[in-house]
Amino acid sequence: xxxxxxxxxxxxxxxxxxxxxxxxxxxxxxxxxxxxxxxxxxxxxxxxxxxxxxxxxxxxxxxxxxxxxxxxxxxxxxxxxxxxxxxxxxxxxxxxxxxxxxxxxxxxxxxxxxxxxxxxxxxxxxxxxxxxxxxxxxxxxxxxxxxxxxxxxxxxxxxxxxxxxxxxxxxxxxxxxxxxxxxxxxxxxxxxxxxxxxxxxxxxxxxxxxxxxxxxxxxxxxxxxxxxxxxxx
Amino acid sequence: xxxxxxxxxxxxxxxxxxxxxxxxxxxxxxxxxxxxxxxxxxxxxxxxxxxxxxxxxxxxxxxxxxxxxxxxxxxxxxxxxxxxxxxxxxxxxxxxxxxxxxxxxxxxxxxxxxxxxxxxxxxxxxxxxxxxxxxxxxxxxxxxxxxxxxxxxxxxxxxxxxxxxxxxxxxxxxxxxxxxxxxxxxxxxxxxxxxxxxxxxxxxxxxxxxxxxxxxxxxxxxxxxxxxxxxxxxxxxxxxxxxxxxxxxxxxxxxxxxxxxxxxxxxxxxxxxxxxxxxxxxxxxxxxxxxxxxxxxxxxxxxxxxxxxxxxxxxxxxxxxxxxxxxxxxxxxxxxxxxxxxxxxxxxxxxxxxxxxxxxxxxxxxxxxxxxxxxxxxxxxxxxxxxxxxxxxxxxxxxxxxxxxxxxxxxxxxxxxxxxxxxxxxxxxxxxxxxxxxxxxxxxxxxxxxxxxxxxxxxxxxxxxxxxxxxxxxxxxxxxxxxxxxxxxxxxxxxxxxxxxxxxxxxxxxxxxxxxxxxxxxxxxxxxxxxxxxxxxxxxxxxxxxxxxxxxxxxxxxxxxxxxxxxxxxxxxxxxxxxxxxxxxxxxxxxxxxxxxxxxxxxx
Numbered sequence: 065x066x067x068x069x070x071x072x073x074x075x076x077x078x079x080x081x082x083x084x085x086x087x088x089x090x091x092x093x094x095x096x097x098x099x100x101x102x103x104x105x106x107x108x109x110x111x112x113x114x115x116x117x118x119x120x121x122x123x124x125x126x127x128x129x130x131x132x133x134x135x136x137x138x139x140x141x142x143x144x145x146x147x148x149x150x151x152x153x154x155x156x157x158x159x160x161x162x163x164x165x166x167x168x169x170x171x172x173x174x175x176x177x178x179x180x181x182x183x184x185x186x187x188x189x190x191x192x193x194x195x196x197x198x199x200x201x202x203x204x205x206x207x208x209x210x211x212x213x214x215x216x217x218x219x220x221x222x223x224x225x226x227x228x229x230x231x232x233x234x235x236x237x238x239x240x241x242x243x244x245x246x247x248x249x250x251x252x253x254x255x256x257x258x259x260x261x262x263x264x265x266x267x268x269x270x271x272x273x274x275x276x277x278x279x280x281x282x283x284x285x286x287x288x289x290x291x292x293x294x295x296x297x
Numbered sequence: 298x299x300x301x302x303x304x305x306x307x308x309x310x311x312x313x314x315x316x317x318x319x320x321x322x323x324x325x326x327x328x329x330x331x332x333x334x335x336x337x338x339x340x341x342x343x344x345x346x347x348x349x350x351x352x353x354x355x356x357x358x359x360x361x362x363x364x365x366x367x368x369x370x371x372x373x374x375x376x377x378x379x380x381x382x383x384x385x386x387x388x389x390x391x392x393x394x395x396x397x398x399x400x401x402x403x404x405x406x407x408x409x410x411x412x413x414x415x416x417x418x419x420x421x422x423x424x425x426x427x428x429x430x431x432x433x434x435x436x437x438x439x440x441x442x443x444x445x446x447x448x449x450x451x452x453x454x455x456x457x458x459x460x461x462x463x464x465x466x467x468x469x470x471x472x473x474x475x476x477x478x479x480x481x482x483x484x485x486x487x488x489x490x491x492x493x494x495x496x497x498x499x500x501x502x503x504x505x506x507x508x509x510x511x512x513x514x515x516x517x518x519x520x521x522x523x524x525x526x527x528x529x530x531x532x533x534x535x536x537x538x539x540x541x542x543x544x545x546x547x548x549x550x551x552x553x554x555x556x557x558x559x560x561x562x563x564x565x566x567x568x569x570x571x572x573x574x575x576x577x578x579x580x581x582x583x584x585x586x587x588x589x590x591x592x593x594x595x596x597x598x599x600x601x602x603x604x605x606x607x608x609x610x611x612x613x614x615x616x617x618x619x620x621x622x623x624x625x626x627x628x629x630x631x632x633x634x635x636x637x638x639x640x641x642x643x644x645x646x647x648x649x650x651x652x653x654x655x656x657x658x659x660x661x662x663x664x665x666x667x668x669x670x671x672x673x674x675x676x677x678x679x680x681x682x683x684x685x686x687x688x689x690x691x692x693x694x695x696x697x698x699x700x701x702x703x704x705x706x707x708x709x710x711x712x713x714x715x716x717x718x719x720x721x722x723x724x725x726x727x728x729x730x731x732x733x734x735x736x737x738x739x740x741x742x743x744x745x746x747x748x749x750x751x752x753x754x755x756x757x758x759x760x761x762x763x764x765x766x767x768x769x770x771x772x773x774x775x776x777x778x779x780x781x782x783x784x785x786x787x788x789x790x791x792x793x794x795x796x797x798x799x800x801x802x803x804x805x806x807x808x809x810x811x812x813x814x815x816x817x818x819x820x821x822x823x824x825x826x827x828x829x830x831x832x833x834x835x836x837x838x839x840x841x842x843x844x845x846x847x848x849x850x851x852x853x854x855x856x857x858x859x860x861x862x863x864x865x866x867x868x869x870x871x872x873x874x875x876x877x878x879x880x881x882x883x884x885x886x887x888x889x890x891x892x893x894x895x896x897x898x899x900x901x
Contacts, residue, residue: 076694082701089708120690146693147686148735168731170696171704245761246305260715260759264766286763288794 068113068182069093073103073129074144075121083116086171087178100124104132104189112139114182116174119156127159134160140181144169144217163282176276180204183217200235203297205274205283209234216274226251227270230263234284234294243291267292307493312485319481320554326474327550330545331530339457343464348457349409349450358382361413362443363433370439381449383407385442401442409704410445425433445654485558490566498570503563509577511560518560522553608659615652619645681745689738696734699727736866739799743873748796750877754900755794755830756787758822764801768809775809777835782821788829791900792878800874800882801831803867804893808835811891830896837889845884868893 070092074080077098080181084094095110097103099121106112115133119126130141140163143156148166156164163177184204198210214221214227223231229251232244243255244263267286271278283294305311333340345351366386368374370393376384383404386395396403404411413420417437435441490498503511529549567573574580591597594611622641629638703723706712712720742748765772765779772779807819812835819834839892841848849872868884871893875882880897 076698078698079694079701082698082705085705086701101364123665146690146697148689148738149749167693168700168727171701186863244762261766264763265769268767268769286767286798287755288763288788288798289760289792290753290794 071095071112071115073097074118088178100129114140130159238296241291241293311581323554324547324551328547338460342460346455383444404444409443412443414441477876486565487560506580525549750793778817790897796874800871803871813838828896833893
């Protein structure tokens with residue numbers, strides 16, 4: 065797993081080189097390409113496990129490349145783009161990308177995301193075999209309701225009883241927005257009064273455990289002025 | 298000397314005095330006429346020295362005599378006993394006289410006043426050209442002699458001269474007064490509008506009334522005066538009533554002359570300022586009408602809308618030609634030329650076709666122009682957005698390299714202490730640059746309006762609580778206390794939660810950064826007049842030597858010495874986002890108190 069091969073595609077050679085350096089430090093093999101067409105060639109000639117893809121590139125842009133790759137391959141694609149609008153992110157993800165990182169990115173975060181996606185990708189088959197009704201799967205999160213345990217990208221994460229209950233509530237109802245009062249009533253089994261802060265503190269702790277960047281959560285999202293939810297993946 | 302005179306004569310008090318003097322003199326003059334008629338004085342005595350030659354004598358005395366004699370002859374009346382004239386009348390058969398048996402010579406001896414009618418001709422004394430007496434009609438066959446005895450005539454002449462003695466000095470007085478009045482009026486007219494300071498004409502408030510309106514005031518004033526005088530005029534014998542009558546006529550005249558004087562002087566001022574005719578209702582009405590028609594043809598009317606020009610002219614031609622054709626139709630009908638009657642309708646159809654076709658083309662042009670300008674506007678908007686996007690990309694790409702290589706550099710183990718220190722500075726600054734660039738583009742996009750909104754009904758109270766909970770780490774680090782005062786119930790507004798979170802995050806962040814250590818930050822929310830009003834108050838750690846407007850201006854920073862963190866755009870972004878989301882953002886600075894007020898209409 066550690067010698068997985070990653071394809072880095074960016075028309076800015078220096079950025080590609082910096083990413084390569086960072087990934088190599090983590091023990092990955094790196095193949096570089098400088099536009100979409102080269103990326104497609106590289107995919108054919110080498111066995112690639114993950115792709116980091118820039119959007120604005122000559123010859124074939126990142127979104128078109130993603131669509132082309134998705135025609136035949138299921139490997140994780142992480143888009144790295146200077147476009148930071150929500151609409152750009154949504155477009156990228158809907159084209160088939162698995163993640164979207166905006167430039168300028170934090171190299172540590174980039175590496176963490178690469179790791180996360182690789183683990184999920186590598187373990188996917190293994191997970192599928194062992195899937196049981198007691199397990200709730202959302203993206204890289206896997207909640208075992210029997211063992212009351214959480215795995216993030218295949219790695220066990222320790223949760224407190226309250227955190228577990230909140231996560232279970234949100235994961236069994238993906239896409240549903242829960243207000244702090246509702247969460248409190250369901251988890252604490254007490255009438256809720258001025259509980260926003262209490263709930264939010266737990267939400268933040270959970271985020272720190274399951275998110276790569278808690279400031280830009282991937283799973284546990286705040287719906288401002290309404291409540292909290294975990295989105296379907 | 299000259300200047301001194303000028304100064305005196307232009308003084309307001311001088312002018313007022315002259316004005317009053319003029320009014321008094323006019324009043325005196327008019328009142329004197331009442332005095333004259335009160336004394337029963339015949340004005341003619343002023344011109345004619347001798348009573349016997351006066352028109353008065355002829356028309357009063359002689360005419361009377363003639364009438365009485367004539368009536369007697371025609372058996373319609375009699376000459377009264379007391380008649381103070383001698384007469385003889387004969388038609389050849391009948392003869393009447395009050396001096397029986399006297400012949401023409403008897404009458405002739407009273408040569409001062411001897412009137413004869415013989416063979417169809419009037420004679421006065423020896424004069425065969427008797428003037429006004431020929432008006433007294435007598436049958437041609439008559440012979441008439443009328444004579445007035447000398448005693449009567451002398452007595453009358455005496456009275457006549459007494460009258461003259463009163464009238465001549467009166468006439469001289471009135472004449473002199475008239476001359477003086479005219480001089481005074483001339484003086485007033487010359488000096489009006491001028492002052493001591495300069496030679497300009499200064500208009501007063503009354504001059505803002507249109508000249509012709511002002512001029513028209515003369516008519517009711519004159520009518521009022523004439524009616525007033527004829528009503529007040531009294532020629533009877535009661536002295537008391539005479540006095541009253543004179544007094545009232547005087548008051549009326551004084552009033553009317555003051556009014557007329559004001560009007561006259563106003564008109565004079567305007568004339569001097571060259572506005573007499575321009576500043577009239579007539580002129581402005583005529584001018585506007587003329588100007589309107591002129592503007593149709595000199596292009597002013599359609600300067601801004603050239604396309605409506607052809608529309609207008611076409612309409613003009615259409616209406617006039619149609620009217621002409623209708624007229625022609627009537628003409629032909631009246632003249633009864635059946636074949637020609639058909640021509641106007643046919644021509645009208647042609648004109649209607651031409652009119653509609655032309656209009657359609659103009660409308661097409663207008664639509665085209667409208668679409669073009671709309672397209673250009675859209676293009677400009679798209680270009681602006683594209684510019685922001687491209688510049689954003691061009692800034693972010695090198696920044697990505699910088700951050701990445703600084704990061705790689707910091708991972709090098711062989712670095713000396715100093716180099717590591719430098720790398721830390723680079724890392725810190727490049728991260729700050731990243732934040733600034735990010736904020737800058739958020740701001741650019743939100744101010745250009747190119748920002749997608751996800752509007753939904755949300756509870757602003759909850760949002761503030763969530764924001765505060767989310768920022769707990771920063772709050773703890775700041776050593777500041779947050780005091781919240783939130784309502785019991787939820788306050789729902791219709792807005793974009795994510796943007797609003799950024800707003801509150803930036804404002805609270807700002808408060809945390811710039812508050813005096815150990816002070817409290819107040820976060821309050823309340824409902825005021827159907828609005829959710831949030832207030833964030835903090836005590837600044839430094840003197841705020843800027844205004845509320847300045848702090849919101851892009852890049853301006855409260856504390857110019859603290860430039861180590863943040864982009865300085867936080868409040869600007871908060872303001873811009875609030876506006877985009879449909880709220881109001883207000884900053885107040887009161888001494889060391891910094892207050893931000895964010896208000897949204899409640900969603901009902």
